[in-house]
Amino acid sequence: MSKTATLVLEDGTTFTGLLFGADVSVSGEVVFQTGMVGYPEALTDPSYRCQLLTLTYPLVGNYGIPNDEEGEFGLSKWFESSKIHAAALIIGELSDSPSHWSSVKSLDQWLKEQGVPGIQGIDTRCLTKKIREKGTMLGKLVVDGTPEDSVPFDNPDKRNLVQEVSMKEPRVFNPSGSLQITVVDCGIKYNQIRCLAQRGARVTVVPWDHPLDSKDFDGLFISNGPGDPQLCQTTIDNVRKVVCVENPKPVFGICLGHQLLSLVIGSKTYKMKYGNRGHNQPCIHKGTDRCFITSQNHGFAVDPDTLPKDWDVLFTNANDHTNEGIVHNTKPLFSVQFHPEHMAGPTDLVSLFDVFLDTVKDHKDGNAAKTVKQCLMDRLTYPGSTKH
Numbered sequence: 001m002s003k004t005a006t007l008v009l010e011d012g013t014t015f016t017g018l019l020f021g022a023d024v025s026v027s028g029e030v031v032f033q034t035g036m037v038g039y040p041e042a043l044t045d046p047s048y049r050c051q052l053l054t055l056t057y058p059l060v061g062n063y064g065i066p067n068d069e070e071g072e073f074g075l076s077k078w079f080e081s082s083k084i085h086a087a088a089l090i091i092g093e094l095s096d097s098p099s100h101w102s103s104v105k106s107l108d109q110w111l112k113e114q115g116v117p118g119i120q121g122i123d124t125r126c127l128t129k130k131i132r133e134k135g136t137m138l139g140k141l142v143v144d145g146t147p148e149d150s151v152p153f154d155n156p157d158k159r160n161l162v163q164e165v166s167m168k169e170p171r172v173f174n175p176s177g178s179l180q181i182t183v184v185d186c187g188i189k190y191n192q193i194r195c196l197a198q199r200g201a202r203v204t205v206v207p208w209d210h211p212l213d214s215k216d217f218d219g220l221f222i223s224n225g226p227g228d229p230q231l232c233q234t235t236i237d238n239v240r241k242v243v244c245v246e247n248p249k250p251v252f253g254i255c256l257g258h259q260l261l262s263l264v265i266g267s268k269t270y271k272m273k274y275g276n277r278g279h280n281q282p283c284i285h286k287g288t289d290r291c292f293i294t295s296q297n298h299g300f301a302v303d304p305d306t307l308p309k310d311w312d313v314l315f316t317n318a319n320d321h322t323n324e325g326i327v328h329n330t331k332p333l334f335s336v337q338f339h340p341e342h343m344a345g346p347t348d349l350v351s352l353f354d355v356f357l358d359t360v361k362d363h364k365d366g367n368a369a370k371t372v373k374q375c376l377m378d379r380l381t382y383p384g385s386t387k388h
């Protein structure tokens with residue numbers, strides 16, 4: 001018989017459910033994600049660190065958990081990092097009979113092994129509506145028998161979470177690649193490394209606070225990661241040294257990387273009411289007006305009204321009109337808020353990696369006839385369109 005557990009929100013609301021996974025009480029920030037699939041990828045995404053992740057899809061775990069096999073470039077084939085980073089999983093109903101060719105264990109078993117608790121039997125629709133009305137809240141999952149006061153609320157926005165998840169030493173992937181890309185690891189998802197390496201890059205992943213020197217790379221990539229971007233001052237200062245120069249090497253940032261690039265150039269970021277997490281977020285590309293469906297996982301956003309004059313908005317969210325990307329008008333610098341590389345999400349914009357690496361190659365060869373802004377425009381224009 002499963003133990004019961006209680007989810008306590010900072011406004012005093014409680015939800016009681018059944019414990020699964022590890023028998024441990026935790027606290028953090030309660031967020032919701034609307035994806036219908038992708039729980040192995042989401043749970044191992046370092047951007048979810050210290051978050052109690054609510055999945056709005058009603059039945060979770062039905063395709064089980066795959067074996068952690070090594071795939072291309074020595075990266076885990078199915079997971080986005082080496083372990084679960086979310087603090088807890090909150091769901092409606094747990095499937096106890098997973099069925100899929102790749103499944104080797106149940107979600108319950110995996111969470112137990114990883115020391116992460118889950119709670120099921122929660123009215124996730126009610127919980128999500130509450131978060132949408134009141135905004136993201138702190139919360140704790142308290143296992144039956146544990147005194148509630150012994151688990152204090154813990155605000156992850158007060159800590160530099162990036163430092164906790166970033167690699168400690170530089171590491172090279174695809175050493176025979178021809179274009180040298182330095183990747184600042186702020187909590188990177190493996191598929192970002194894979195997307196760069198698959199396109200011929202030699203990828204050197206460096207820790208979040210690694211000093212940067214343009215002589216060391218042909219292009220710079222800034223990864224996703226957890227927490228408030230304003231707490232990454234060391235990364236901001238390091239990136240500024242290579243970006244705010246007359247002729248910077250090409251730069252591409254994703255999610256936290258987008259927020260950090262924005263802070264580097266003097267724009268502002270803010271905490272959103274409840275963020276955007278899911279695999280069906282529509283983003284409009286400025287210039288072609290085309291709408292692309294994207295995967296997202298973020299709680300902070302860039303204020304586009306604070307962009308310097310030589311920068312432009314690249315994408316805007318069609319639901320809430322928040323900023324989804326920026327691009328320099330003439331220099332090879334751009335970044336996006338969404339995840340073009342997402343494994344469980346749409347691949348509409350995975351070609352942004354091609355644009356980045358083509359730009360890196362052209363710059364390396366002294367061949368950059370077009371701005372990256374124009375290259376993005378060319379790539380994203382509908383093939384049959386007569387408009388542009």
Ligand SMILES: NC(=O)CC[C@H](N)C(=O)O
Nearest residue numbers: 224225227255256299300
């Ligand atoms: N996925 C990410 O990189 C998230 C970025 C940042 N931590 C946010 O929540 O907005």
